[in-house]
Amino acid sequence: MSVHSDENCIFCKIASGKIPSKKIAENDEVIAFHDIAPKAPVHFLVLPKTHVTDIMAMDAKLMGACLAMIQSIAGFRVINNCGANAGQTVMHAHFHVISGKMLGFE
Ligand code: 5GP
Ligand code: ZN
Numbered sequence: 001m002s003v004h005s006d007e008n009c010i011f012c013k014i015a016s017g018k019i020p021s022k023k024i025a026e027n028d029e030v031i032a033f034h035d036i037a038p039k040a041p042v043h044f045l046v047l048p049k050t051h052v053t054d055i056m057a058m059d060a061k062l063m064g065a066c067l068a069m070i071q072s073i074a075g076f077r078v079i080n081n082c083g084a085n086a087g088q089t090v091m092h093a094h095f096h097v098i099s100g101k102m103l104g105f106e
Contacts, residue, residue, distance in 0.1 A: 032045065043097070046069050
């Protein structure tokens with residue numbers, strides 16, 4: 001699996017270890033680490049190591065690899081913000097995994 005990295009991307013830098021993170025799990029394709037500004041007692045991010053802008057640019061295999069990582073970790077709510085209009089601020093596709101409190105659906 002070849003990893004394409006964008007030198008200006010914060011999540012690529014985290015995925016390659018250039019910027020530290022509180023890592024939870026990783027394999028060849030996917031990394032999971034704690035969100036720097038958690039919105040709930042448990043809030044981590046799961047993303048492909050290769051740089052893809054959003055989930056529209058991910059193929060089924062990469063999507064499956066991310067979801068398998070999520071499945072292996074916890075009980076949760078999974079959120080993906082796809083594109084700036086949906087609130088995506090870091091343009092490297094990622095899934096938020098949130099739990100640890102009762103969540104409304106506002
Ligand atoms: P988005 O709004 O793109 O769906 O979510 C981006 C998330 O990345 C936010 O929840 C934000 O707190 C998190 N984030 C941004 N920069 C960093 C960072 O440098 N390290 C970590 N661990 N999380 C980050
Ligand atoms: Zn990236």
